[in-house]
Amino acid sequence: MQPLRIGIIGTGWFSQVHADHLVTLDDVVLQAICGSSLEKGDQMARRYGAAGYGHVKDMLEAEKLDAVYICVPPMAHGEIEELLIDRGIPFLVEKPIGTDTELPRRLLRQIEAKSLLTSVGYHFRYKATVAQMKQLLSEQQVGMAVGQWMGSMPGVAWWRQQEGSGGQFIEQTTHIVDILRYCLGDVEEVYAMYGSRVMHEQHDYVSVPDVGTVTLKLSSGVIASISNTCVLPGNMDQTGITFYTGEGVLDWNPSRLKVMTPQVSTEYTDPTNPYRLESEAFIYAIRSGDTSRIRSDYADAFKTQLVTCAALESATLGKTVKIQY
Ligand SMILES: NC(=O)c1ccc[n+]([C@@H]2O[C@H](COP(=O)([O-])OP(=O)(O)OC[C@H]3O[C@@H](n4cnc5c(N)ncnc54)[C@H](O)[C@@H]3O)[C@@H](O)[C@H]2O)c1
Incomplete structure (x- = not known):
């Protein structure tokens, strides 16, 4: 060969x-x-x-x-x-x-x-814990999801520039939006609020917002909220997504999936490299x-890009934005 x-x-x-x-x-x-x-x-x-x-x-x-x-x-x-x-x-x-x-x-x-x-x-789509979560969610009645990417600002100059990275939600938090879409399907509309609180005072040439919250409505009717910040000092990252269903709570982060019902709480890890x-x-x-x-x-990633860019548009306009597929 x-x-x-x-x-x-x-x-x-x-x-x-x-x-x-x-x-x-x-x-x-x-x-x-x-x-x-x-x-x-x-x-x-x-x-x-x-x-x-x-x-x-x-x-x-x-x-x-x-x-x-x-x-x-x-x-x-x-x-x-x-x-x-x-x-x-x-x-x-x-x-x-x-x-x-x-x-x-x-x-x-x-x-x-x-x-x-x-x-x-x-x-993250290649993690066994994400596949397992997707499967469990397909068998349950999902109410809502809450996700976050709370971390520090990457050192590379392009990341801090709006025209370089598109901002944290487009550059980083896109992973959480993508997990949401992968597990529960398309997003119909978003409403976002972004702010600049800390990083522009600590560093020169920062034009990306450093805090933000986005509300998302999925075609299925599920409501989600995904927040992000890059104001934290190093090594304090909190990244993940939690789903609330008629059967309990599925709480995912990159190192484990925790499935909680009133009777039992079980943790799953995945040692493979995605x-x-x-x-x-x-x-x-x-x-x-x-x-x-x-x-x-590329076609699927484009749909995630539509959502993260709609969030930026919403934060800029101060209005809900419907996603045009
Ligand atoms: N999937 C993940 O977990 C993950 C993790 C980190 C980074 N990334 C992504 O990878 C991409 C790169 O990130 P990075 O951390 O390696 O950034 P980096 O700044 O460390 O490296 C970027 C490189 O691209 C080069 N470059 C820029 N324009 C070029 C061009 N036209 N031709 C050739 N080289 C060019 C730069 O010189 C630099 O070497 C980003 O989109 C980032 O989001 C993904």
Whole structure:
């Protein structure tokens, strides 16, 4: 069997997380790495025995790649995807797929026109605890959900800029919105309030809000509330989602699922690495053409993006926003 030749775009934290998994997979070669400069591309490529590049076009002209991982900040999407779509090269793109909905909508049309295989880095979908929660919720009458991403502000400059990241709800809390959608289906409308309380006084060049609460109504009638903040000092993260049903409470965070009824409370953990499962599913799909193991593709991720961007619109307008699918 010919090994699959993979390229990575981006040389930051998450490119390295993906690269570390890719080099341990069977019949996969990490062939090329493209940075925002040749120097950065070369520097990371040397560590993995790959070829380094400073522009995506150069990489795609020089290499025959079977798939590409896109691990760039939210504002850097667009040209990269178009070059890959033009050449029919499948890609796994990290979330979020942009800072707005206009560009992803255009890219989705191009992806669909070519029936291109894609995967999006909503890795929590690969956790066994999330699958278990989804199954349990399908058997229960769900009333409402309350989610949160309470943490500190990431150090990278682009994250603090509204036009760089889209803000915390689009960049980070999108994971919680995606779990909600994955478990309970589409969101119909949102109402959001955002504020800037702390971070703009502690740091220069912060234009993202640092607190926010979003109320969501799902097509099923379920009501949810998801809040986020990045004002906390380090190592105090509280991230997760809790579902309230006719049978009890399902409380999920990245390290466990707790299922509570009046009689019993049971905790489930999942030692597997969801990033690895995500990559295995993508690689399997490229090899076999069977995409059934991919739990988030571009079309599905676009729906999550519609919700997080509608929340920003709502916070800006001070009005409820209905999602246009
Ligand atoms: N799924 C997850 O759990 C998870 C975790 C962390 C980050 N992410 C996502 O991964 C993406 C990248 O995050 P990160 O933490 O690696 O950021 P980072 O700032 O550490 O790295 C981003 C890299 O992209 C490069 N870059 C920017 N524009 C480029 C271009 N046009 N061509 C080539 N390289 C370019 C930068 O030089 C940098 O090396 C973000 O969208 C983030 O949300 C996902």
